[in-house]
Amino acid sequence: MTGLRDALRRLAAEATEDPRPAAASDTRDLDAAVAALNQAASDTPHWSALSWTPGQPPSRQLRTSGRTASAAVSAIAEETITLFSQDTRHQLRACLAPGCVLYFLKNHPRREWCSAGCGNRARSARHYQRHRQNTA
Ligand SMILES: [Zn+2]
Structure with missing residues (x-):
């Protein structure tokens, strides 16, 4: 297996x-x-x-x-x-959320993540990155 x-x-x-x-x-x-x-x-x-x-x-x-x-x-x-x-x-995608190693089928035009949890992690990471850039 x-x-x-x-x-x-x-x-x-x-x-x-x-x-x-x-x-x-x-x-x-x-x-x-x-x-x-x-x-x-x-x-x-x-x-x-x-x-x-x-x-x-x-x-x-x-x-x-x-x-x-x-x-x-x-x-x-x-x-x-x-x-x-x-x-x-052609619908298969690698999930590019931080720390994720999964794949998913992009079965909706707006789908970018394998799960809602990965979407939340990616949005949090982007928010944190923007906040760090603004305060540095
Ligand atoms: Zn994922």
């Missing part, structure tokens, strides 16, 4: 031109990251099943003949392949 996480961080950094040194992946090589992702996606056979109980919203369920945890990792890898192979990868 650590190998997959490092691979995903490397791919996200590539897609976003991530400038954050603290967010850098241990996996430096793009080919190695792609290979790790593809390996994880194919590790455990899995498929989706629709579940729809009357009166409940329909939901997607993961099925496997292997271990559930391994299938979940393979499903995450497969969803990642979908993300990076479609135009949605």
Whole structure:
């Protein structure tokens, strides 16, 4: 799982031109990251099943003949392949709030942060910076 996480961080950094040194992946090589992702996606056979109980919203369920945890990792890898192979990868952003190492989908034109907490931290940092410049 650590190998997959490092691979995903490397791919996200590539897609976003991530400038954050603290967010850098241990996996430096793009080919190695792609290979790790593809390996994880194919590790455990899995498929989706629709579940729809009357009166409940329909939901997607993961099925496997292997271990559930391994299938979940393979499903995450497969969803990642979908993300990076479609135009949605252009919505991926590195969160540039102070101290943050996360990524997010810019699914709204005004969205600039991964979370409201990061937005508040970034605004506080800007306010503090302006105040320091005015008093120096
Ligand atoms: Zn953030």
